[in-house]
Amino acid sequence: MTELEKGPQGRRRGRGARERILGASLQLFRDQGIHRTGMDQLCEVAQVSKRTxxxxxxxxxxxxAEYLRRFDPDVMPGVFDRADLTPRERLLAAFEVPAAGSGDTPPMCPYIAAAVEIHDPDHPASRYARDYKRAVAVRFAGAAREAGATDPEGLGEQLALLLDGAAARTRVLDADAFPTAAAIAAVLVDAAIPRPAGDDAGPRADDPDRTAR
Structure with missing residues (x-):
């Protein structure tokens, strides 16, 4: 590293500084909250000067606001863009998250956390959090429509609400609420998607567990 790439006290600046700042915000905002994180600490972790x-x-x-945008800019593509899953499987895959059995308290959803901390509805982060949550419901509705749901928008809102509830309950209780949420989601999905004529009993054709029943 040349001297021109160093800031005060030998800190790196310029090249890659923006990504280091965002990386530090990702760590600090989630671990200790937005208000408790000052710019001095953030700059120390990012190894940049405040001027930079x-x-x-x-x-x-x-x-x-940029920190929130970086979390999930494409709105759960690892769930809703999976071509290897049927639409019904994509709806349920949103509830398949790693268990919280590591002993560490799972982090709160960053969008919910930002909305709780920032009381100004016109704050750019508050606006982005609202936009993101609406986008999740839209993504659910799109998959529900592909699956043949009679009211895809209604099902999308139900599943989005259930997902947020599972995240909040997991955080508060430090226990994995997602398996229970997944079971509820399956009931909602199957109730919202009409079965083909003559298929009034038994598991659905796209149910991955159908052979085990």
Whole structure:
């Protein structure tokens, strides 16, 4: 590293600084909250000067909004863009998250956490959190429509609400609520998708567990 790539006290600056700042925000905002994270600490972790930080993000509010955008810009593509799953399987795959049995308290959904911490509805992070949550319901509705649901928008809202509830309950109780949420989701999905004529009993054709029943 050349001297031109170093800032005060030998800290790196310039090249890659923006990504280091966002990486530090990802760690600190989730671990200790937005309000408890000051710019001095964030700059220390990112190894940049405050001047460099404010060259990339003119305000902390701007940084918070970008931090949220970086979490999941395509809205759960690992679930809803999977071509190897049927539409019904994609609806249920949203509830397949790693168990919280590591002993560490699972982090709260960053969008919910930001909305709780930031009381100003016009704050850019608050607006983005609302947009993201609406987008999740839209993604659910799209998969529900492909699966043949009679009311895809209604099912999308139900599943989005259930997903948020599971995340919040997991956080508060430090126990994995997603298996229970997945079971409820399966009931909602199957009730919303009409069976083909003459198929009034037995598991659905796209049910991966049908052979085990």
């Amino acid at each position: 930080a404010y060259q990339h993000f003119t305000t902390k509010d701007e940084l918070v």
